[in-house]
Amino acid sequence: MGHALGGGSPVRVFTTQDRWNSLAHKISTMGDFKPEIILEKSGVVAIDPRDPAAVEAVNALPEPCLVTVADHTVMPVIPAFRLLAARLDPRHPVLLKDRLDDACEPPAASLTALLAAATRLGSLLCDGIGDAILVRGEPGPAASLRLAYNILQAAGTRIFKTDYVACPSCGRTLFNLQHTTQKIRAATGHLKGVRIAVMGCIVNGPGEMADADFGYVGGAPGKINLYVGKTPVQFNIPEAAAVTRLIGLIREHGKWLEPPAGSEDNT
Numbered sequence: 001m002g003h004a005l006g007g008g009s010p011v012r013v014f015t016t017q018d019r020w021n022s023l024a025h026k027i028s029t030m031g032d033f034k035p036e037i038i039l040e041k042s043g044v045v046a047i048d049p050r051d052p053a054a055v056e057a058v059n060a061l062p063e064p065c066l067v068t069v070a071d072h073t074v075m076p077v078i079p080a081f082r083l084l085a086a087r088l089d090p091r092h093p094v095l096l097k098d099r100l101d102d103a104c105e106p107p108a109a110s111l112t113a114l115l116a117a118a119t120r121l122g123s124l125l126c127d128g129i130g131d132a133i134l135v136r137g138e139p140g141p142a143a144s145l146r147l148a149y150n151i152l153q154a155a156g157t158r159i160f161k162t163d164y165v166a167c168p169s170c171g172r173t174l175f176n177l178q179h180t181t182q183k184i185r186a187a188t189g190h191l192k193g194v195r196i197a198v199m200g201c202i203v204n205g206p207g208e209m210a211d212a213d214f215g216y217v218g219g220a221p222g223k224i225n226l227y228v229g230k231t232p233v234q235f236n237i238p239e240a241a242a243v244t245r246l247i248g249l250i251r252e253h254g255k256w257l258e259p260p261a262g263s264e265d266n267t
């Protein structure tokens with residue numbers, strides 16, 4: 001379907017033919033949450049990773065081929081895919097699925113599906129396993145795609161929107177962390193692949209910003225320090241002006257985009 005898969009390609013988002021059909025009329029308007037590959041057209045080979053003959057047959061194939069764990073394999077999802085990845089020749093890309101029992105269990109409620117998919121797929125992606133993912137525990141076709149992309153983003157596998165790192169807040173926090181994070185998200189949520197840290201104080205905040213591109217850190221009561229990477233570049237900005245100054249800093253570093261007119265909040 002025109003998307004490279006495996007090797008250094010981005011981790012792809014699969015959907016089923018049924019779900020594709022139900023979304024077909026609006027795929028062009030789905031922005032960053034479009035389905036990329038239809039499961040039934042992908043030629044994926046499904047095997048039980050405990051079956052040495054099946055693994056050997058796939059490993060003997062002359063060309064790389066997309067492989068997944070077969071439905072109804074009686075194993076929990078995470079160990080099943082870890083076993084597959086351990087036994088499979090690494091030239092074969094792997095399709096991860098959040099469930100191996102799609103046909104025999106009723107669809108889970110959305111929150112349950114979200115937690116199960118995030119735990120299973122997120123763990124595997126953080127292990128470095130997986131070249132494509134399929135979320136099917138979430139019953140809504142569009143919601144399952146949003147969930148798939150959000151899992152990729154949260155795992156740091158495929159950054160397609162702004163990423164935020166915030167401290168949990170404590171007695172040292174120098175501003176209303178939740179309110180400020182929401183304000184920053186509202187102003188910057190449309191950017192692509194920018195990571196912003198929002199930290200309550202300069203005592204521990206800068207050390208906890210991980211690999212953020214920009215930092216918004218409480219410097220003193222009502223005053224904010226701004227960082228580029230781990231370097232402080234602006235000090236003691238009044239809180240009321242700090243989000244505007246942060247936007248200016250993002251702009252100076254060539255990472256600002258004007259928000260699209262009428263864009264949806266997909267955060």
Ligand code: SF4
Binds near residue numbers: 169171200201203205
């Ligand atoms: S960064 Fe500062 S305010 Fe935030 S949790 Fe750590 S010590 Fe508390």
